[in-house]
Amino acid sequence: MAASIFAAVPRAPPVAVFKLTADFREDGDSRKVNLGVGAYRTDEGQPWVLPVVRKVEQLIAGDGSLNHEYLPILGLPEFRANASRIALGDDSPAIAQKRVGSVQGLGGTGALRIGAEFLRRWYNGNNNTATPVYVSSPTWENHNSVFMDAGFKDIRTYRYWDAAKRGLDLQGLLDDMEKAPEFSIFILHACAHNPTGTDPTPDQWKQIAAVMKRRCLFPFFDSAYQGFASGSLDKDAWAVRYFVSEGFELFCAQSFSKNFGLYNERVGNLSVVGKDEDNVQRVLSQMEKIVRTTWSNPPSQGARIVATTLTSPQLFAEWKDNVKTMADRVLLMRSELRSRLESLGTPGTWNHITDQIGMFSFTGLNPKQVEYMIKEKHIYLMASGRINMCGLTTKNLDYVAKSIHEAVTKIQ
Amino acid sequence: MGPPDPILGVTEAFKRDTNSKKMNLGVGAYRDDNGKPYVLNCVRKAEAMIAAKKMDKEYLPIAGLADFTRASAELALGENSEAFKSGRYVTVQGISGTGSLRVGANFLQRFFKFSRDVYLPKPSWGNHTPIFRDAGLQLQAYRYYDPKTCSLDFNGAMEDISKIPEKSIILLHACAHNPTGVDPRQEQWKELASVVKKRNLLAYFDMAYQGFASGDINRDAWALRHFIEQGIDVVLSQSYAKNMGLYGERAGAFTVICRDAEEAKRVESQLKILIRPMYSNPPMNGARIASLILNTPELRKE
Numbered sequence: 107m108a109a110s111i112f113a114a115v116p117r118a119p120p121v122a123v124f125k126l127t128a129d130f131r132e133d134g135d136s137r138k139v140n141l142g143v144g145a146y147r148t149d150e151g152q153p154w155v156l157p158v159v160r161k162v163e164q165l166i167a168g169d170g171s172l173n174h175e176y177l178p179i180l181g182l183p184e185f186r187a188n189a190s191r192i193a194l195g196d197d198s199p200a201i202a203q204k205r206v207g208s209v210q211g212l213g214g215t216g217a218l219r220i221g222a223e224f225l226r227r228w229y230n231g232n233n234n235t236a237t238p239v240y241v242s243s244p245t246w247e248n249h250n251s252v253f254m255d256a257g258f259k260d261i262r263t264y265r266y267w268d269a270a271k272r273g274l275d276l277q278g279l280l281d282d283m284e285k286a287p288e289f290s291i292f293i294l295h296a297c298a299h300n301p302t303g304t305d306p307t308p309d310q311w312k313q314i315a316a317v318m319k320r321r322c323l324f325p326f327f328d329s330a331y332q333g334f335a336s337g338s339l340d341k342d343a344w345a346v347r348y349f350v351s352e353g354f355e356l357f358c359a360q361s362f363s364k365n366f367g368l369y370n371e372r373v374g375n376l377s378v379v380g381k382d383e384d385n386v387q388r389v390l391s392q393m394e395k396i397v398r399t400t401w402s403n404p405p406s407q408g409a410r411i412v413a414t415t416l417t418s419p420q421l422f423a424e425w426k427d428n429v430k431t432m433a434d435r436v437l438l439m440r441s442e443l444r445s446r447l448e449s450l451g452t453p454g455t456w457n458h459i460t461d462q463i464g465m466f467s468f469t470g471l472n473p474k475q476v477e478y479m480i481k482e483k484h485i486y487l488m489a490s491g492r493i494n495m496c497g498l499t500t501k502n503l504d505y506v507a508k509s510i511h512e513a514v515t516k517i518q
Numbered sequence: 519m520g521p522p523d524p525i526l527g528v529t530e531a532f533k534r535d536t537n538s539k540k541m542n543l544g545v546g547a548y549r550d551d552n553g554k555p556y557v558l559n560c561v562r563k564a565e566a567m568i569a570a571k572k573m574d575k576e577y578l579p580i581a582g583l584a585d586f587t588r589a590s591a592e593l594a595l596g597e598n599s600e601a602f603k604s605g606r607y608v609t610v611q612g613i614s615g616t617g618s619l620r621v622g623a624n625f626l627q628r629f630f631k632f633s634r635d636v637y638l639p640k641p642s643w644g645n646h647t648p649i650f651r652d653a654g655l656q657l658q659a660y661r662y663y664d665p666k667t668c669s670l671d672f673n674g675a676m677e678d679i680s681k682i683p684e685k686s687i688i689l690l691h692a693c694a695h696n697p698t699g700v701d702p703r704q705e706q707w708k709e710l711a712s713v714v715k716k717r718n719l720l721a722y723f724d725m726a727y728q729g730f731a732s733g734d735i736n737r738d739a740w741a742l743r744h745f746i747e748q749g750i751d752v753v754l755s756q757s758y759a760k761n762m763g764l765y766g767e768r769a770g771a772f773t774v775i776c777r778d779a780e781e782a783k784r785v786e787s788q789l790k791i792l793i794r795p796m797y798s799n800p801p802m803n804g805a806r807i808a809s810l811i812l813n814t815p816e817l818r819k820e
Contacts, residue, residue: 110777112777112785113781115781117787118788118791121580124579143577145576145577153575155572155575163569174764174765175555175766176766178526215798216797219795255792368575369575371575372800388519388520392520394523395520398645398648399645401617401768401797403766403768405613405766405803408803
């Protein structure tokens with residue numbers, strides 16, 4: 107029999123963050139803690155479907171007029187418009203000037219991919235796969251793959267995390283932007299940088315914007331944690347809105363996975379800000395073509411939930427409250443972990459735990475220490491030292507703090 | 519400025535039309551005798567059952583809901599199929615038919631090094647061409663529809679297929695050919711299979727109407743199953759948009775029939791590498807509904 111046509115297909119390595127969770131599941135130790143994948147957990151360590159989401163789902167289920175018909179290619183209109191309004195602000199001049207377009211995407215990833223595919227085809231020339239794409243060092247690992255699979259050949263990093271001082275390497279970042287070829291694309295984390303949890307201050311954002319404007323660099327924001335980072339939707343959108351007010355044309359990929367807890371419904375939105383309405387319309391028409399050959403039209407359930415919530419003042423208020431609940435718990439876990447480490451006298455400084463923002467913290471643990479945490483203490487975290495604060499609970503805080511203390515003191 | 523989509527653009531134009539006599543005979547979605555969308559009873563029941571369980575919304579695995587993909591494979595291949603029982607297949611959840619076709623096309627572009635050519639029947643669904651093109655493959659055609667007789671140009675198809683370079687990819691509509699509605703009879707399928715096998719082609723089945731075409735799940739999957747039994751290399755895209763009326767929920771699946779379970783694991787690992795930078799993991803709602811229907815005997819019967 108002839109060899110299989112798939113004989114040469116190599117076994118791909120599993121995606122690290124999911125492998126971590128798989129290993130965690132198989133671990134029989136009762137003390138185990140999962141500080142890996144980025145999903146919110148309650149203080150009981152359980153997933154949390156937002157109360158407002160349950161309420162809206164009942165409304166949708168009870169609405170006999172709703173069916174399962176196809177959405178338009180670009181998505182549910184009420185979802186798209188309101189999602190962009192959330193990102194850019196109720197009083198956004200860009201929206202008023204009709205120079206904002208929106209594309210419903212499958213989660214933040216889907217929104218990123220549509221934006222990436224569009225840029226590869228139509229930005230900086232036609233099908234210019236050589237346009238450099240810059241991602242932060244470090245960044246969410248999937249950023250690289252999204253832009254690579256969209257066809258870009260030159261993906262570079264810009265300096266971001268300063269391991270020595272455990273903070274933002276602003277000088278390095280600005281320097282890399284100065285040296286970047288004109289029209290390079292820069293992936294910026296709108297807030298709650300993944301994985302470091304370290305965001306530029308407003309003043310630092312202003313400096314970044316100034317360089318980008320002068321060098322004609324394209325800002326592509328990834329906004330996966332709006333509201334979740336600080337508890338305030340407006341505060342978390344400050345950077346995006348500032349760039350818009352500075353006259354940039356930009357993309358912003360939004361995810362509603364975390365701030366709405368709608369992970370598996372795949373709700374995302376790509377906001378497109380252009381110079382004028384005509385430009386935006388033409389861009390959308392081309393994005394429609396890209397969507398049509400990728401998934402034809404997006405799933406309706408999650409978009410309906412978000413649209414219903416955002417268009418009702420009462421539900422919107424409830425949602426903001428739910429978001430604040432999550433953000434507050436994360437802030438509490440941050441301060442609790444830090445104070446325990448400081449009480450234990452764990453070598454090093456630990457203010458970065460509370461200085462950092464959002465779901466993740468870059469602990470500063472090195473790979474050997476991480477291995478110790480996993481193998482000896484059954485505490486699962488990424489090799490980079492990234493932990494998901496949501497994995498901490500009042501019950502496991504002591505154990506985790508003590509384990510970090512051991513790892514830092516025993517392993518160098 | 520891009521032109522409106524040839525198919526979905528018709529519906530948009532229909533919506534804008536203010537004439538009271540307007541009719542939409544464009545987009546492919548079921549309408550009842552009052553011209554209204556129809557939500558299947560079993561879908562409503564499944565939705566009620568799901569709502570009662572108050573499940574969480576945690577991310578699905580990249581390859582999708584396991585109960586759904588397994589049931590999807592069984593529906594297509596048949597529970598007694600050797601390929602299904604031996605586990606020598608991989609099925610991943612896709613974004614309805616389009617998403618499944620696209621993942622498959624990307625996979626072949628990356629790993630099927632024997633050819634860049636996909637042969638489509640003349641005519642085929644309008645979106646096939648841009649899907650394969652965007653995936654980086656080239657499009658060719660084989661005769662299929664005879665406009666003079668409004669039926670299958672069987673001799674033309676056999677002649678064209680017998681000339682396709684070996685190890686190319688041939689796309690076949692499993693049943694209810696879109697747009698012609700013309701399907702080969704079983705004896706004709708047997709001969710088509712024979713020439714596809716002789717030319718050593720990879721058969722890419724697009725099955726968007728299983729059960730919807732003849733009313734019989736097994737009859738609609740006969741050609742697919744026959745090709746697999748003949749030892750032809752087969753990949754398959756399924757859609758639950760029409761046969762379960764789940765259009766906007768985007769429930770679908772992509773399947774690769776492999777030599778053995780080990781190969782299936784290798785192929786699956788690469789499919790996941792393709793899916794993750796597209797949309798990370800698939801939407802739950804449609805797959806949950808479809809899975810509940812397929813796996814619950816009373817609902818499945820309905």
